[in-house]
Amino acid sequence: MTNRDIVWHEASITKEEYQQKNKHKSSILWLTGLSGSGKSTIANAAARELFEQGYQVIVLDGDNIRHGLNRDLGFSDEDRKENIRRIGEVAKLFVQQGTIVITAFISPFREDRQQVRELVEAGEFNEVYIKCDLDICEQRDPKGLYKKARNGEIPFFTGIDSPYEEPEAPELVLDSGQHDREACKNQLIEFVKQKLS
Template sequence: MSKVSMNVHWQQTQVSRQEREKQNAHRSCIIWLTGLSGAGKSTLAQALDQYLFQHGMRSFVLDGDNVRHGLCGDLGFSNQDRVENIRRVGEVAKLFLDAGVVVIAAFISPFKQDRARVRALVAEKDFVEVYCQCPLEVCEQRDVKGLYKKARSGFIAEFTGLTSPYEAPESPEIVVNTGEHAIEECVNEIIDYLTRVGYVKDHKAN
């Protein structure tokens, strides 16, 4: 797969990110939710998106399953394909950032290097890593999609947490205990952080 497109030039936009943020009355950022399958990333992402929408902010969720229906539909789940999956999502998230949107990315993203590569695409503080901390046994008990059962039965190879590694963040901006805490509490923790660093004004979910 070619990593460099030839004979292309970056087209500068006439409306800047700063102008979009001013119109939106809030800053844009990438909120990157990482954790095991079943840790509650997608549920948390949707709840956070709903909160931001209800409070007049422009936000959008990039979900791991959803992007594999189109943007990353040609990728499997080998380590190499996982790396490419996150690379593509990182580039899309950066475009949303420039559009003045709070983009919420919910991906297992098991490798530290891949998450660091996305972080490096944007300016400091534009990337907010949220570790959805949930014990493997709890994720497996939930098994919302039946994936752990399939992996245990040998129907899914290279399954994160079982036969493929998950490298937990060492110093994420936020750690939410999705194994024990309610989704509303986790949303409040994220909003509290975003308030402290100046992204949002209102800081309590309903």
């Protein structure tokens, strides 16, 4: 079987119909930042509040995805790129279903984040930089990963021996090094209400 034998089937329910029923636009809120910056915490706190307010929302979390869909991938640059490519495709499917997708991935490379942006229509990808200095992330180290990386137990660890490319023009910056989780969550929710309601 070749790609020519595979046909895209148009959905019987359009994205616009989902959005009309949901009373909000669909979008990817792509949270990116170093390990320990608070991506998952902020994503889940915001999703809970948005859900309680009637929004159709889902969180795609980096660790959770690696337990299933991407469990075959490691942390080489090539595997990281494939990890983000797959997540982008999954997020796109949810956007087509009228959902707000909040992703929480380190996603260290600008090029990969740009490729996800190009999967959806203009305005449907919103890069959210969870800004936090490496030293603060390392002090937090909720999973003990920085300590392991410093001891050479985890190769290719972002911020230690693998680069993190900060966003150049994110739609939103949440400074989790200067503000607590609640303040960052509130900023994200306000952003959603202004852009997607």
